[in-house]
Structures are given as structure tokens and as C-alpha cells.
Amino acid sequence: MSSNITLYSWPTPNGIKASITLEELGLSYKTVPIDISTNIQKEEWFLKINPNGRIPAIQDGSQRVFESGSVMLYLVDKYDTDRKISYAPGSSEYIEQVSWLMFQMGGVGPMQGQANHFRLYAGARSDYGIKRYIDETKRLYEVLESRLKESPYLAGDKYTIADIANYSWVRSAPGSLEIDLSEFPALKKWSDEIGKRAAVTKGADVPQSGRTEEQKLEFSKNARAKIDAMTNSDKY
Known part of the structure; x- marks a missing residue:
């Protein structure tokens, strides 16, 4: 599925929550590696994406989404129209x-x-x-x-x-x-x-x-x- 998503992440338990969700939904996305051992996540440019300085975070066009749970909910709410890996809100x-x-x-x-x-x-x-x-x-x-x-x-x-x-x-x-x-x-x-x-x-x-x-x-x-x-x- 076509999208304009950029994933900022590193393969930690929290980080892969976002990448697995993206892969399960079959979404195309770009990846920017954030090696947390280098403290790149604390740099000013990244704090504009996630003020808390943590991974993962995504940008979907002009929309930023940070905190792994929020990223997951955002992705299924917007893109999982067939409810492949989510249930319908209200159920x-x-x-x-x-x-x-x-x-x-x-x-x-x-x-x-x-x-x-x-x-x-x-x-x-x-x-x-x-x-x-x-x-x-x-x-x-x-x-x-x-x-x-x-x-x-x-x-x-x-x-x-x-x-x-x-x-x-x-x-x-x-x-x-x-x-x-x-x-x-x-x-x-x-x-x-x-x-x-x-x-x-x-x-x-x-x-x-x-x-x-x-x-x-x-x-x-x-x-x-x-x-x-x-x-x-x-x-x-």
C-alpha cells in the first residue's frame, strides 16, 4: 500500500513494535536509523519529531506521531481498513x-x-x-x-x-x-x-x-x- 511514512527507529523492543505493524499492513515506508547508543535521539532536529527524545516515531506527510502505542493505533486507525490486525472502534x-x-x-x-x-x-x-x-x-x-x-x-x-x-x-x-x-x-x-x-x-x-x-x-x-x-x- 502506498504511503508517505518515514519511520525513525532502532531495533529495540519498543522500536520494532512500529516496524512490525508497518510490515503487517504492507505499507511502504522510509527508514531513518536512530542509533540510541549515540544519543542522536536527543538532538534538536529529532526533538521536533518526538519532544520526549525516544524511538520509535513516524512522520506521515506533515503529521508526526510519537510514542510506540500511539504509532500503532494511528497506523491501524488510518490504514487497517480491512481490520487485518485490529478490531473496529466501539466493539x-x-x-x-x-x-x-x-x-x-x-x-x-x-x-x-x-x-x-x-x-x-x-x-x-x-x-x-x-x-x-x-x-x-x-x-x-x-x-x-x-x-x-x-x-x-x-x-x-x-x-x-x-x-x-x-x-x-x-x-x-x-x-x-x-x-x-x-x-x-x-x-x-x-x-x-x-x-x-x-x-x-x-x-x-x-x-x-x-x-x-x-x-x-x-x-x-x-x-x-x-x-x-x-x-x-x-x-x-
Whole structure:
């Protein structure tokens, strides 16, 4: 489908939510890589697109859209006329879809993001921080597990942006946090099935970072080892 969309992103759990949605909708788009390790997202030109200095963001003609959940909702509201990956506004399934999308935005993303910080990136070791946020991530996975035991997808019988949003974070947990998804059988089955979708495979590598999956796993392994070698700074 023809469009005038430019995606500003990097292949992080939040970033690929936008690119997978674009790929699932079959939209044409241009990509501007935003390597967040260089702080390019804090430069003045990008702050005009997203005042919060975060990825992903898009421009659709003169319209800017920032925050990953807003990007996803914008794309399906405007372009998913066949309701391929969304439910019609006003339906009960639509409310369920938005609820699970917000569950990711307010729960899985922030909590797993903090787990990643303390386990991989912190400048000092905190056993308290590591345990707190990994435990909370697992608790949220139990919520997803409970839902997926009763429903094939989060919003109902159809794969939607709610699944894309949560999958984009769940997929990274084994490699980054060593969370064994086999502890959550329904969640693992759901994740494995979504990961086989062609649009997901393609969207999860946009923009290309130049690192293979093996290199990403090695990075996480080395980052955890660095944290483990630190003296615990936990004061609680």
C-alpha cells in the first residue's frame, strides 16, 4: 500500500513494535536509523519529531506521531481498513485490544525495561533492583499466560497490535534476562507462533543494526557477567 511514512527507529523492543505493524499492513515506508547508543535521539532536529527524545516515531506527510502505542493505533486507525490486525472502534474486542496494548505500555515495557537496566546496563550492582524487576516481569508474564490459556490471542480470536506490542518485549526476555519461557507454556506457544510470521521476522530487523542474533546474545551474556563482577551496591 502506498504511503508517505518515514519511520525513525532502532531495533529495540519498543522500536520494532512500529516496524512490525508497518510490515503487517504492507505499507511502504522510509527508514531513518536512530542509533540510541549515540544519543542522536536527543538532538534538536529529532526533538521536533518526538519532544520526549525516544524511538520509535513516524512522520506521515506533515503529521508526526510519537510514542510506540500511539504509532500503532494511528497506523491501524488510518490504514487497517480491512481490520487485518485490529478490531473496529466501539466493539468489545477493540476495548480488549486497547486494554492489552496499554498493559504492555504501562506494565511489561516499563518493568522489563527496568529489569534490563539493572541486569545489563547499570553502573553498579543492585541485587534488590535485579530481583524486584525480574520478579515483576515474571508476574506480568503470568498475567499474559492466564489470558492466553483462555484465548488464542490477547484481544480475542484474532492477532492484533496488542499481540505485536507484547510479543516485541517477550521475545527478548530469554536472551537478555535468561527468563525461560517454558515456565509459561501458553505464552511460549503464542510467542513461537508469532515469531514465524514473515512480517514479524522482517519487521524485527528494521532498521538493520549490523549485529547478528548470536552477537546480540553474546552482548547480553557479557553485560550480565560485567554486572555480576561488580560489588553489590544495594542499600535496601
